[in-house]
Amino acid sequence: MTDSPEFKDEESIRRGQEFINEVYRKMSRIAEEFAAGEINRAQFHRLYNRYQRQIMTVSQMIAESDPSGWETAVKSDESTLHIRRQFEAKAIGLSIYDNRTGMPIETIGDFSLDAELIVPMLSSYRQATAEIFQAGVRSTEMENGQWLCFMSGAYTTLIVLFSVEPSSNRIMLLDRMHRDFEIANAEFLEHGYTSADQLAYPFYSFIKRSPLDTQDLETELDE
Incomplete structure (x- = not known):
């Protein structure tokens, strides 16, 4: 027996909300890293902006369009590791x-x-x-x-x-x-x-x- 579309949407929404909560924790973490001198301002700004975009994208897709599509949209974004390396002072x-x-x-x-x-x-x-x-x-x-x-x-x-x-x-x-x-x-x-x-x-x-x-x-x- 296959799951109904409504059940799949509810599961996608639940995972999306968990993802948003995890991103909020990441935002707090990079604030702490900057305060501890572990990353520079360019890294902080770019990472923080990335996390903001992710939250806005997932929230909008859950509320307005296809709840199951947010994972694909987030995966297309540049990686955190790439940002850290790109904006690291050499x-x-x-x-x-x-x-x-x-x-x-x-x-x-x-x-x-x-x-x-x-x-x-x-x-x-x-x-x-x-x-x-x-x-x-x-x-x-x-x-x-x-x-x-x-x-x-x-x-x-x-x-x-x-x-x-x-x-x-x-x-x-x-x-x-x-x-x-x-x-x-x-x-x-x-x-x-x-x-x-x-x-x-x-x-x-x-x-x-x-x-x-x-x-x-x-x-x-x-x-």
């Missing part, structure tokens, strides 16, 4: 500057920014950190939508170029890497021996395209 490149000389020690990745742009911003950041003890990380958006993050250490200042605004967790990770960089290279940095090929860099895994050759690294580890 570290394009970084440059490490010596605090004493004001000169770059090393550049990793694609950091092809004009010195005429960087020098005034670096000078302004250093002035702020001098006036405010432990001023911390400063981030600024550029005209092309990319973001620059400045963080100062005892010996060096790290400048990182991101594709979009980074989440606070990503900045915290990078700040920790910067501290580890100064700890690992303290002897060289303290005495001013800042030859790039003498230093260890925790940042390689953070930059998508690293100049470090993987095969050479594996050989070093085997030894």
Whole structure:
């Protein structure tokens, strides 16, 4: 005996309402993730808008048209994972500057920014950190939508170029890497021996395209 159309509609409506409740929980979850610094604003806005569209679509189809069609409509929407990856801030490149000389020690990745742009911003950041003890990380958006993050250490200042605004967790990770960089290279940095090929860099895994050759690294580890 087959189910009646009315029963199928009731079952579709029930599943649709359960789906809406689950989406509401997801909306609350991404609000908590943003508050915890786990996602950036672009990810939050795009994900939240997606969830809103899903709720509106399902609610409208349940109320006005074919209750059984909402699942197909929702499946055609872009995935949450795709949105997270698409709007995730990627570290394009970084440059490490010596605090004493004001000169770059090393550049990793694609950091092809004009010195005429960087020098005034670096000078302004250093002035702020001098006036405010432990001023911390400063981030600024550029005209092309990319973001620059400045963080100062005892010996060096790290400048990182991101594709979009980074989440606070990503900045915290990078700040920790910067501290580890100064700890690992303290002897060289303290005495001013800042030859790039003498230093260890925790940042390689953070930059998508690293100049470090993987095969050479594996050989070093085997030894």
